[in-house]
Amino acid sequence: MTAYSNVKQCLASMNGIEAQLSNFALNSQDEEAQQAFHKAMLLVGEVKKDLQKRITEMEFKEPQYKPS
Template identity: 60%
Template sequence: MTIASNVKQCLFTLKGIEAQLSSFALNSLDDEAKKIFHETSLQIGDVKKDLQYRVLELERHEPQFKGT
């Protein structure tokens, strides 16, 4: 597996984690848990944005990684 493939797989996994944390935040009955799930989801969103930028950089510098 190439670096680009690994980074894209990590990004895909983070998107799933972010969605699951958001779901937990919406469905939790405990207010403190809701807050923690929401805050953690936002933190994962920041990491996701960084990885999305990295994917774009990889594709820009290494055209063979586009669309993989």
């Protein structure tokens, strides 16, 4: 598997993690837990932005990775 594929797969996983954290935050009865899940979700969002930036860089530097 190429580095590009690994980064894309990681981004897809992070999307799932972000959705799970959001669900946990919404469904938790404990306000402290809600805040912790929400904070973690925001951190994952930042990581996702960094991964997307890296994917864009890879697509720019390696034309074979550009989406059709």
